[in-house]
Amino acid sequence: SDDTAKAVVQTIATLNQTDDRPGLIVYFPSIPGSGKSALCSNIDEATFTSCDDRSVIVREGDAVKGKFYNEIEKDMLTNRIAVLDKNVPPISFSSVHSLCSVSNCISAAVLPSGMQDTVVGNDVYPFSLEFLAACMNRVLRRKQNSHIGKLDSATPNCCMIVAKFYCFYRNISVSVLRERLLNVGTSNEPI
Helix, strand or coil: CHHHHHHHHHHHHHHHCCCCCCEEEEEECCCCCCCHHHHHCCCCHHHHHHHCCCCEEEEEHHHCCCCHHHHHHHHCCCCCEEEEEEECCHHHHHHHHHHHHHCCEEEEECCCCCCCCEEECCEEECCCHHHHHHHHHHHHHCCCCCCCCCCCCCCCCHHHHHHHHHHCCCCCCHHHHHHHHHHCCCCCCCC
8 A cells, every 4th residue: 555655665764864863872980899780780771761762782891802992883883872881991081082983972971979089198099998998899709700801709819900990090089080071972182
């Protein structure tokens, strides 16, 4: 019938239209053991109810084969919301920024609650030592060989790896961190 043909043509035309709305990249500037994976395990399309016509992907950094941000860029061709279950230290902010630029996305950083400037010696960090200790404790409580990134109680020096990530934030106060995050994925300038 003519109505069926019109419906098919309209559907094909709709499928061929590009969605010019910006996508969204959600990421976690934090350290191992902060609870990213626990939070991300409960995220799906229903989490973003106001974006019901958008697909959502959650990518765990340690599970992605190849260069993480290159693989996410490929994913963003067909998915418009990406949640990066990955520690994103300040050195990687430029990678998130570039990903936003090439995939027409904005970014949203998820920060742990209770952030406070913490001075250790002559250095300042945006996370407290109690937060560092809690993250180390969470990593130590993971069952042996249970973490896809091999950061669990079976890993020698696993707490040193958490401490290393903490040190990536050396001399970055809470206010400086928040200011830098405002530019990730929104500025035309390189980060």
